[in-house]
Amino acid sequence: MGPLLFIIFINDIISKIKNSNILLYADDLKIFRRVDNVDDCLKLQEDVNALINWSNFNLKFNVKKCAVMTYSKKIYTNIIRFNYSMNGESLSRKTSIKDLGIIFDPKLSFVEHIISICKSAYSILGFIKRSGSFLQSPHSLKLLFDALVRSRLEYGSLIWYPHATYLLNTIEQVQAKFLRFLFYKALAECPSSVRENF
Numbered sequence: 001m002g003p004l005l006f007i008i009f010i011n012d013i014i015s016k017i018k019n020s021n022i023l024l025y026a027d028d029l030k031i032f033r034r035v036d037n038v039d040d041c042l043k044l045q046e047d048v049n050a051l052i053n054w055s056n057f058n059l060k061f062n063v064k065k066c067a068v069m070t071y072s073k074k075i076y077t078n079i080i081r082f083n084y085s086m087n088g089e090s091l092s093r094k095t096s097i098k099d100l101g102i103i104f105d106p107k108l109s110f111v112e113h114i115i116s117i118c119k120s121a122y123s124i125l126g127f128i129k130r131s132g133s134f135l136q137s138p139h140s141l142k143l144l145f146d147a148l149v150r151s152r153l154e155y156g157s158l159i160w161y162p163h164a165t166y167l168l169n170t171i172e173q174v175q176a177k178f179l180r181f182l183f184y185k186a187l188a189e190c191p192s193s194v195r196e197n198f
Contacts, residue, residue, distance in 0.1 A: 003026075006026075006027070009058070009059075010024075010027075010058065010059065012054075013029070013051070013054055013058075016047075016050040016051060016053070016054045017031055017047050017050065017051075018046070018047065018050065019033065019043035019044065019046060019047050020032060020033040020043070020044055020047045021033060025100070027059075028099075028100075029051075030099075031044070031047050031048070031051070035070075035080055035082075037080070038080065038082065041080060041082035041084075044082075044084070045082070045084055045085070048084060048085075048086060051086075052086055052087055061086060063086045063087060063089050063091070066086060066091055067091055067092050067093070067094045067097060068084050068091045068092070068093045068094070069093070069094050069095075069097050069104070069106065070093075070106055071104075071106055071107075071108060072106060072107075073107070081093070096112050100156070101155060101156060102155075102156045102159055102160055103116055110159075110160035110162065110167075111167065113160050114160065114162060114167050114170060114171065115170070117152055117153055117155075117171075118153075118170055118171060118173075118174055120152055121149045121152050121153050121174045122174060122177075124148045124149050124152065125145070125149050125174065125177060125178055127148075128141065128144050128145060128148065128149070128178075129181055131144075138182055138185065141182060141185070142182070145178050149174065149178065150175075153171055153174060153175075
C-alpha cells in the first residue's frame with residue numbers, strides 16, 4: 001500500500017503547474033518549458049512558487065537537491081541565465097545531472113555518461129578477470145559478463161545511444177577486452193597440440 005498511498009498523496013501536485021510541462025516519477029519531479037525571453041523565465045518561476053505553496057501544506061522540498069539545467073544548441077554565453085529560487089534560496093545551475101542512472105548534459109551528447117559507464121564496466125570486468133582463475137567454463141564467464149558488465153553498458157541505451165563513431169568504439173572496446181580474455185583463457189586450457197596450431 002505504501003507506493004499507492006504516496007501517489008494518491010502527491011497526485012494533486014500536477015494541477016498546481018499552469019505554465020510548464022511536468023514529469024513525475026515516484027518522488028522525482030521535473031518541470032520544464034521552452035525559454036525564449038525573460039517572460040518565459042518568470043512563468044517558470046511562477047510554477048516553482050506554486051510548487052513551494054503546495055509543499056507548505058504537503059511534503060517539503062529539499063532545496064539542496066533541486067537544480068536548474070538548460071538544454072540548448074546555442075553557445076553557452078548566449079543562454080538566458082535567470083536566477084531561479086525556492087523559498088528565497090537560489091537554485092544551483094548544473095552542467096550535468098544524473099537522472100534515473102543516466103547523466104544528462106546541456107547538449108544531450110551523453111559523452112560524460114558513456115565515459116562513466118565504460119569506467120564502471122572496466123572495473124567490474126577487472127573483477128571478472130581476477131575471479132576467472134576459479135571458473136573453468138567459458139559459458140560461466142560469459143554469463144558473468146552479460147549480467148554484470150553488458151547490463152551496465154546497455155542500460156537506458158534507447159536514450160543515450162551514441163551517434164559518434166569514437167563513442168561507439170569506446171563501448172565496443174570493453175567487449176573486445178573481455179573477448180580477448182576469454183579467447184586466451186580457452187586457449188590456455190586446450191591441449192598443447194591444439195595451441196601449436198594458433
